[in-house]
Structure formats: C-alpha cells, structure tokens
Amino acid sequence: MPEPAEVTTVACVGAGVIGGGWAAHFLARGYHVRAWDPAPGAGDRLRRLVDAAWPALTELGLAEGASPDNLTVLPALADAVADAGFVQESAPENLAVKRALLADIDAVAPPGVVVASSTSGFPMSDMQVDAARPGRLVVGHPFNPPYLIPLVEVVGGDKTEQWAVDWASTFYRHVGKSVITMDRELPGFIANRLQEALWREALHMVAAGEATVEQIDTAITEGPGLRWPVHGPCLTFHLAGGEGGMAHMLDHFGPSLKAPWTRLDAPELTRELRDGMVSGCESEADGRSIAELVAERDRAIIAVQRAVHASRGGQR
Structure with a gap:
C-alpha cells in the first residue's frame, strides 16, 4: 500500500x-x-x-x-x-x-x-x-x-x-x-440530503404554479446563497438569533419549524412539471449554451473562493 x-x-x-x-x-x-x-x-x-x-x-x-x-x-x-x-x-x-x-x-x-x-x-x-x-x-x-x-x-x-x-x-x-x-453510512450522505430538500421544495413550487424556475434560482443566488460560502445554514441561523444566537433563534422561531409551507415529500414528476422545468431553464439560460454556462459558473466559483479565502486572511 x-x-x-x-x-x-x-x-x-x-x-x-x-x-x-x-x-x-x-x-x-x-x-x-x-x-x-x-x-x-x-x-x-x-x-x-x-x-x-x-x-x-x-x-x-x-x-x-x-x-x-x-x-x-x-x-x-x-x-x-x-x-x-x-x-x-x-x-x-x-x-x-x-x-x-x-x-x-x-x-x-x-x-x-x-x-x-x-x-x-x-x-x-x-x-x-x-x-x-x-x-x-x-x-x-x-x-x-x-x-x-x-x-x-x-x-x-x-x-x-x-x-x-x-x-x-x-x-x-x-x-x-x-x-x-463520515462516522456512519447515511442514505444520500450529508450534502446531498441538504440540497435535495431544497430541490424538492423548488419542484413543488413550480408544480403548483407558485414560482418560476428563474424566481427560484434568483431567490437563492441573490439571497441565502450569498451567505452560504461563508457560513453554513446552522451558523447563518445562529446569527439570525442576534446576541442570543441559536438559542434565541430556536426559542423565537421554533414553532415555525412545522409550518404548513414545508412540503418535503417529493412531488409527482408529471409530464407537465418536467416540461415546465425544462422550458424554465431554457428561458433562464436565454440562449447561452451549456459550454457558455459552464464557463460562466467556473469563473464565478473561482472568484467566490478567492474572495472568501481573502476574507479569512488566507485560511480555509
């Protein structure tokens, strides 16, 4: 070995x-x-x-x-x-x-x-x-x-x-x-479990006509997605509690954890939902090819990584 x-x-x-x-x-x-x-x-x-x-x-x-x-x-x-x-x-x-x-x-x-x-x-x-x-x-x-x-x-x-x-x-x-x-096997591992929860919610909103593909993507890239390269969801909510931190956040917002807007069961992937997701992505891409989108993504990821790295004084 x-x-x-x-x-x-x-x-x-x-x-x-x-x-x-x-x-x-x-x-x-x-x-x-x-x-x-x-x-x-x-x-x-x-x-x-x-x-x-x-x-x-x-x-x-x-x-x-x-x-x-x-x-x-x-x-x-x-x-x-x-x-x-x-x-x-x-x-x-x-x-x-x-x-x-x-x-x-x-x-x-x-x-x-x-x-x-x-x-x-x-x-x-x-x-x-x-x-x-x-x-x-x-x-x-x-x-x-x-x-x-x-x-x-x-x-x-x-x-x-x-x-x-x-x-x-x-x-x-x-x-x-x-x-x-990881200390133990977990279906879907850790990161996939987290991103799949977000993905299921997005599919539900598109299926119900509550949001478009572009609105959902903008909600992340212009909202919580800007915080996640620095702090994950747990530290993000820790800060949401102000000086009281996570304890205050849970005590104050805890009842909303079971709010009726959460629909984590996977929606039925109907032809209508499938076609809506495809057309929504094509509309958001606005003529950019897959290769162009990959290049755009790569440039942005490098810029984000460098910015976060610099903000931490060179420490990962």
Missing part, C-alpha cells in the same frame, strides 16, 4: 461528467491519469471535458508538471488500473452496474490500493457485496464539478476496513480536497 503522498498515478474508471471532472482535477494536481470507460467515443469526450476545464484550472494554479498530456485512455480496465496508486470509480448510478464494476476493479487493481466510488446515493455496504477484497472499498462522493468544488464525503461500508477510510481521507486532503469523513 503506497503512502498517500507517494501516489503518482490515478485511475479514473468512468469518464462522464463526474469521472471527467475527477480526471481534470488529478491532472491539474500533477498526476498521471489512466482512464477507462466502455462507452463508444468516451475517450474523445473525456479529452474535450479536460480541455474545457483547463482554463479554470490554470487560473487557480497548476501543480508542477501538470498537463493534459498526462492523460492516457486505455481500452481495457485491467490496463487502466495496473499501475495506479488510487482508483476513482465514477460509473452511472445503477446499483447492479456499481456492484459488478467494483468487483471487477477489485479483481485487477494492485493489492492494497484503495478504490473509491463517486456514488451520489448508494451506500458502500450495498455496492461491495461481490468484491473479493471489500475492505479497501470506500465512498468518495464529490460535487460537480469535481475540479472546482472542494468537498468530498468519505465513508466506508459494513465490510470496509478503517485503514481504507483513513487513507482515502488523507489522500483527498493531499490533492486539495475539503473532506468530511
């Missing part, structure tokens, strides 16, 4: 949006990346994704020796993981696919190498059941795009050994990630 700081080559298994984002991040940190994806044309799509991300990564600052040329796309899974010191799996969110793929990776990856899954919802306990060496399998749940958003949630399954969780957490921190090492 290599030490986290000794790893020079990372295997990215799955080269979609998340897997490609991981590949771009590892390349920018100076690693050699060996990628595998069975989909036709996956290699070309991966290289386009890396090229699109590279200007933002260059602006953030590249590690010594970092280059898109350090990416190699291999035709066989075994070849991709053969020399890897770490494996990041990012296959589609299909439990059967995840189980089979993780078992295949485990069968061909060098002994002692940690294998992490980018799953956004499946517990590792459910995914590691077919692996011969499940002790080295962990969840490394990123956020899109992985090359810009620092958060990674790390947690093992019933058969994961603690050393693998500790190793993965250390490695992710070494490559510049902000890591939450």
Whole structure:
C-alpha cells in the first residue's frame, strides 16, 4: 500500500461528467491519469471535458508538471488500473452496474490500493457485496464539478476496513480536497440530503404554479446563497438569533419549524412539471449554451473562493 503522498498515478474508471471532472482535477494536481470507460467515443469526450476545464484550472494554479498530456485512455480496465496508486470509480448510478464494476476493479487493481466510488446515493455496504477484497472499498462522493468544488464525503461500508477510510481521507486532503469523513453510512450522505430538500421544495413550487424556475434560482443566488460560502445554514441561523444566537433563534422561531409551507415529500414528476422545468431553464439560460454556462459558473466559483479565502486572511 503506497503512502498517500507517494501516489503518482490515478485511475479514473468512468469518464462522464463526474469521472471527467475527477480526471481534470488529478491532472491539474500533477498526476498521471489512466482512464477507462466502455462507452463508444468516451475517450474523445473525456479529452474535450479536460480541455474545457483547463482554463479554470490554470487560473487557480497548476501543480508542477501538470498537463493534459498526462492523460492516457486505455481500452481495457485491467490496463487502466495496473499501475495506479488510487482508483476513482465514477460509473452511472445503477446499483447492479456499481456492484459488478467494483468487483471487477477489485479483481485487477494492485493489492492494497484503495478504490473509491463517486456514488451520489448508494451506500458502500450495498455496492461491495461481490468484491473479493471489500475492505479497501470506500465512498468518495464529490460535487460537480469535481475540479472546482472542494468537498468530498468519505465513508466506508459494513465490510470496509478503517485503514481504507483513513487513507482515502488523507489522500483527498493531499490533492486539495475539503473532506468530511463520515462516522456512519447515511442514505444520500450529508450534502446531498441538504440540497435535495431544497430541490424538492423548488419542484413543488413550480408544480403548483407558485414560482418560476428563474424566481427560484434568483431567490437563492441573490439571497441565502450569498451567505452560504461563508457560513453554513446552522451558523447563518445562529446569527439570525442576534446576541442570543441559536438559542434565541430556536426559542423565537421554533414553532415555525412545522409550518404548513414545508412540503418535503417529493412531488409527482408529471409530464407537465418536467416540461415546465425544462422550458424554465431554457428561458433562464436565454440562449447561452451549456459550454457558455459552464464557463460562466467556473469563473464565478473561482472568484467566490478567492474572495472568501481573502476574507479569512488566507485560511480555509
């Protein structure tokens, strides 16, 4: 088993949006990346994704020796993981696919190498059941795009050994990630549970004709979203209590916690709701392509991160 700081080559298994984002991040940190994806044309799509991300990564600052040329796309899974010191799996969110793929990776990856899954919802306990060496399998749940958003949630399954969780957490921190090492498995993990609650409420308002897609997005970007890069929801409400802090906020506003406006059950995804969300996003995009929106997002995220970093005196 290599030490986290000794790893020079990372295997990215799955080269979609998340897997490609991981590949771009590892390349920018100076690693050699060996990628595998069975989909036709996956290699070309991966290289386009890396090229699109590279200007933002260059602006953030590249590690010594970092280059898109350090990416190699291999035709066989075994070849991709053969020399890897770490494996990041990012296959589609299909439990059967995840189980089979993780078992295949485990069968061909060098002994002692940690294998992490980018799953956004499946517990590792459910995914590691077919692996011969499940002790080295962990969840490394990123956020899109992985090359810009620092958060990674790390947690093992019933058969994961603690050393693998500790190793993965250390490695992710070494490559510049902000890591939450979870104490236990939780469906949807932590951050997804929080953003999904907001997402369900948004869908309810659109479905009921109470708000448009653009109004909902503006409500966040011009409202609480401006506070969240600095303080999360808990400290935000702590400040809402004034000098009395969270205690005063709960005592004063506590009864509203069960107010009737909250509808956390998922709404029925009708054709009308689906079409309304699609047309609303197209209207808000106002002719901007996906590539243009990605570039706009990346520029803004970098600016926000730099501003918050500066406001904290250079401390994360």
